[in-house]
Amino acid sequence: MSRPPVDAVLLDSDPELRRAVVGGDGLDARAAMQAIVTWAASGSRREDLLRRSRFPLEGDMLAFLVVNQLAYRGATRPTELADAVHTGRSNLSKVVRRLEEAGLVGRMVNPDDGRETMIALTRDGRAVAARIVAASEEDFAGALAEWSVAERERFEDLLIRLVRDLDHRVEGEIQRVAGVPWQESSSRWDPRPGG
Helix, strand or coil: CCCCCCCCCCCCCCHHHHCCCCCCCCCCHHHHHHHHHHHHHCHHHHHHHHHHCCCCCCCCHHHHHHHHHHHHHCCECHHHHHHHCCCCHHHHHHHHHHHHHCCCEEEEEECCEEEEEEEEECHHHHHHHHHHHHHHHHHHHHHHCCCCHHHHHHHHHHHHHHHHHHHHHCCCHHHHHHCCCCCCCCCCCCCCCCC
């Protein structure tokens, strides 16, 4: 049964209705975080990284996202990988097959549970993943070029604190979804060339 057509809701040109609910008065921390997250997840950003990293499966965005996730996660269970790239398990199987045929990923037994399979990057896949990360970090390197070491370290410390505190508040959901280990890093992040 078809639904009846809906008439458009016409609004007057009240300035209040045109303004954003968050960030309408300018760039604050909330609007800044939303802007970075939206930009990082945008189709145009992802297509740019796919192109700049010379991803071998030209135009295969889902395969690109899988390799990108594996760059940060390491070997991962298929269900977690499917969730991370917003696809179903059966579709992920097709993507993994394409990546296997290209020699970028393989399967291994989960050492913690011998009944499970995990997906991991091959050596060639790791080289492709490194190109993706390098292409992404070129943009950050330019943005941080004028920052002092102390400013970069303070930013990193506060960002990590925010993630840990927020993750605690949402009962580990960030760590579960991101799949990134939470132990202290042995090095500082410096995306600048030679950093």
